[in-house]
Every structure is written in C-alpha cells, then in structure tokens.
Amino acid sequence: MEDDSGAAIHAPLAGPAPSPDDVRRMLAGVIDPELHLSIVELGMVDDVEVSPDGKVKVKVALTTAGCPLRGQIKSEVQSKVRGLPGVTEVDVEYGEMTQEQKATAMQRARWQAREDAEPTEVLATTRVLAVASGKGGVGKSSVTVNLAAALASRGLTVGVLDADIWGFSVPRMLGVEGRLGGAEGKIHPNTVEVPNTLDTNGPAGLLKVVSMGFLVDDEGTALMWRGLILTKAVEQFLNDVRWGEMDYLLIDLPPGTGDIQMGLARMLPQSELLVVTTPAVAAQRVAVRVADMARRSYLKVVGVVENMSEFVAPSGERFAVFGEGGGKALADEISAPLVAQIPLEPSLSEGSDTGRPIALSAPDSPAGVAFHELAAQLVDDLAPPIEMAGCTARILELADQAAAKT
Incomplete structure (x- = not known):
C-alpha cells in the first residue's frame, strides 16, 4: 500500500x-x-x-x-x-x-454550527435574510428597504440592519431620523410603525432600524475604516443592540465579498442570502461571486432578485432598458430560484429619495406589487421547513445540486 x-x-x-x-x-x-x-x-x-x-x-x-x-x-x-x-x-x-447519508450529515452539521456560533442579541427565532450584490448600483438597498416595508405591512416585526458601513443609505430611504437611544449598556433601534394592510383589524407592523447613519453628525461624513474596524462595527450592531423579538432581520450588506460578509457568516450562521442583480450581463457575472461566497460560508441562497428588470413609463408601456435575462441566467447558474423581477419606475427612485418606500406609498404600482409578492413568497412558499431552519452545512446541498446537473 x-x-x-x-x-x-x-x-x-x-x-x-x-x-x-x-x-x-x-x-x-x-x-x-x-x-x-x-x-x-x-x-x-x-x-x-x-x-x-x-x-x-x-x-x-x-x-x-x-x-x-x-x-x-x-x-x-x-x-x-x-x-x-x-x-x-x-x-x-x-x-x-447516499442521499440519506447526506441528509443525516446536514442535520448534524447544522446543529454543530449553531452551537459554535457566537451569541448575539438576535434571537434564534428570528429569520435572518442578508441582501447582497456583486457590485454597487443595482438597487440592493432599495430592495432591502421595500421588502422590509412590505413584510412589516403584514403585521410583522422586521429589523433592518444597514451593514453597508461606508455607503449607509437606509435612514434616508425609510425617512427615519434621530440618534440611536440606549439604556443599561444596550443600544435601542429606531422604530417605525407600519399599518397592517393584510389585516386591517390585526396588529400594526414594526420596523426596527439600525444604521451608521444614526451615529454620524451628517450623512455626508466619510467613514475611512478598514478590515477589523468594519467587522467590529457589525459585531457591535449584533451584540450591543437590544433587538428583542423580531419575525425577520434584513441585513443590507455592502456590495461584493469582504470582511463584513465573512463576519456575518461567522456571527449569524443561520442567515439566508437574497442576491440582487440587474438584467445586465456584467451585473449578473459579478453576482456569481456572491453566491460563491455563500457556498464557501455554508449560507443558503434563498433566491435571486432581478431589479430594474424593465422600465415602466407613466403610460404603462414597458422597456427593457438594461437588457433581458440576467436574473434568470444567474438563478440557473447558482441553482437558486428567481424570486422577483422588480420593474424600474420613477416613483420607486423618488420614494427612496424622500423616505417613502414604494411598497408603502404606492403598493398597487408595478414595483409595489412586486415587493409585496416577494414578501408573500418569503412568508409562505420560501419559508424554511422547521427541520431545516438554521441549517448552515450547505455544502452537501450544493453537492447534490452539482451532481444532479452531471
């Protein structure tokens, strides 16, 4: 031998x-x-x-x-x-x-990952969705904010963590101002109550928002931070913020695959990823790297969101300004579903500038409908089964998918 x-x-x-x-x-x-x-x-x-x-x-x-x-x-x-x-x-x-052996190994690895994860203020019952993109300019933050608003309008409590430390924009997009409060050594998120449009007799929804924008004197202030400091900032947002009970926590990640993304995978291994891209081939190719980062970090990609899928003119006429097919091509390549195609319309960008998310200000608009349909999918069709919740050993699932393609 x-x-x-x-x-x-x-x-x-x-x-x-x-x-x-x-x-x-x-x-x-x-x-x-x-x-x-x-x-x-x-x-x-x-x-x-x-x-x-x-x-x-x-x-x-x-x-x-x-x-x-x-x-x-x-x-x-x-x-x-x-x-x-x-x-x-x-x-x-x-x-x-065998398939049975892989399923058993996934279950064992899942619980081990949970045990090894560092404790945070995010409760284990909170579903964590990280919104990622391969490059800037694809509307990732807009997707985060409007999806959070759509979920909250269903009477849910939704946290929004603006982890894009350099490029924070969530406070402006949600129209939330003011410094973060605190007591007993813990930071308290800023909150926004959202009317329940799903059940008018039901409880109102609630947004809990944390962003670097609440800690600087002016939104024009540049944060010239690198590596360890960036990761420590995110750690503080997870460990020192009194998040309390939430149905969802949406994390607006910075573009690309860097320290913050890797730190998140370590601190919140139960996170699932929504990858945002546009129909353009360039955006789609870069977004593949985000999916690869998720694979290497054992995070599940719950779906692909194609933003700016088409331009909707005031007349209702539609134009494929940025091309077609990028979202579907990305979804096929990374073996994840294409969960939403968000059209580009003037009121969408206006809402982001004025702090009035289109999911709340114009829920019946094409983009508003798309965000509410995405929220419904996440709550109903894309909800993780109880036995799979929190699974982080995704390498086996991806191996199955790769084997199925060959």
Whole structure:
C-alpha cells in the first residue's frame, strides 16, 4: 500500500490486530475539513475491515466523488489508524454518500454550527435574510428597504440592519431620523410603525432600524475604516443592540465579498442570502461571486432578485432598458430560484429619495406589487421547513445540486 506520495503505509506489528471497533474509535478523531465534525459522527465511515495480520481497509464515503479534500482526509485516516498497536498496513477506499447519508450529515452539521456560533442579541427565532450584490448600483438597498416595508405591512416585526458601513443609505430611504437611544449598556433601534394592510383589524407592523447613519453628525461624513474596524462595527450592531423579538432581520450588506460578509457568516450562521442583480450581463457575472461566497460560508441562497428588470413609463408601456435575462441566467447558474423581477419606475427612485418606500406609498404600482409578492413568497412558499431552519452545512446541498446537473 502506498500513500499519495508513493510511500508505503506500514507500522511495526506490536501485538494482535485491532478490532473494527478499535479502528472506528480512532477514526472519531479525524475531522472533516469543511464541516468541522468527526467523519464517524458524519457517517462518512462506510466500512472497516481488519485482517488477522493487521491489514486495515477503511471505506470513506465522501460528500462528492470528486471531493478536492480527499487527499487530506486520506492522510489523516492513515495517520490515526497507524497509531493503533497491531496495524501493519492501512488502505483507504473512497465511495460517495447516499442521499440519506447526506441528509443525516446536514442535520448534524447544522446543529454543530449553531452551537459554535457566537451569541448575539438576535434571537434564534428570528429569520435572518442578508441582501447582497456583486457590485454597487443595482438597487440592493432599495430592495432591502421595500421588502422590509412590505413584510412589516403584514403585521410583522422586521429589523433592518444597514451593514453597508461606508455607503449607509437606509435612514434616508425609510425617512427615519434621530440618534440611536440606549439604556443599561444596550443600544435601542429606531422604530417605525407600519399599518397592517393584510389585516386591517390585526396588529400594526414594526420596523426596527439600525444604521451608521444614526451615529454620524451628517450623512455626508466619510467613514475611512478598514478590515477589523468594519467587522467590529457589525459585531457591535449584533451584540450591543437590544433587538428583542423580531419575525425577520434584513441585513443590507455592502456590495461584493469582504470582511463584513465573512463576519456575518461567522456571527449569524443561520442567515439566508437574497442576491440582487440587474438584467445586465456584467451585473449578473459579478453576482456569481456572491453566491460563491455563500457556498464557501455554508449560507443558503434563498433566491435571486432581478431589479430594474424593465422600465415602466407613466403610460404603462414597458422597456427593457438594461437588457433581458440576467436574473434568470444567474438563478440557473447558482441553482437558486428567481424570486422577483422588480420593474424600474420613477416613483420607486423618488420614494427612496424622500423616505417613502414604494411598497408603502404606492403598493398597487408595478414595483409595489412586486415587493409585496416577494414578501408573500418569503412568508409562505420560501419559508424554511422547521427541520431545516438554521441549517448552515450547505455544502452537501450544493453537492447534490452539482451532481444532479452531471
């Protein structure tokens, strides 16, 4: 038997051959490099055979047949098993997990990720939706604000965290002013009550808003922060803000894939991603990187929002100003649903400038209807099943999707 470098894997015989159970106990110390759990706990050890002369054969079921980390797993398996007395040779064979094994591994990894996550003031019962884009100028903040308003108009309590520290714009778009208050060492969000349009006899909705814009003297103030300071600011918004009970927390991320996005995945591993793009090919190609970041961080992409899908003139005539098909192409490429196509109309941008989101000021307009339909989808059709809520081990789900395409 040879290892990946061609060297034979032997150990001096020092006693009787171990039992398969002895080998499995040693393999419990081999940690999957992506899911950070024991390969035994994840159900990746399919079979163990031990011959009387101490030759051990281990069959490892990988998440995908072409797992790029198979060599690392093999090396660690061999190293652990060679530590057992009586082992003369270690042979590692590969297989691929069944669908049932993958589902079980996802469940185990999900709870482990929850346990490992740092505690924050965001309750575990809050559904966290991070709104992301590959580049600026695609209307990501407008989508965040209007979606939050549409959800709140259903009588829900919705938090809005403006995590775009450099380019904060949520306060202006929502028409919210004033410094953040606080008591007992905690920051209190600014709040906006939203009439319940879904049930006029039901409770009003509530927006809880936190932004860097509430902490600077003027919205024209430039924040020349980098790396660690940016991440610390987001940590403070999650740890030091008394968010309280919320149905949803929408996080307006800065464009791209940087420190804030990575910090969010670490602090709120239950987050789901909405990726905003436009019909333009350039925006769509850049947005693919955001989906790749989500995959590497084990965050689920709940859907793609195509903003500025077409221009709606006052006459009702529609024009594909920025081209067509970018949202659908992105959704197909990253195996996520295209959940909304938001038209571009003058009142949408006017509402953002004046603090009157179109989802509230003109809910029957084409864009207003699109935002309310998106909110309804998230509440009904795209709501995560109870057994999947908070899942962060998305690598297995993505592996399934990749396998289905081949």
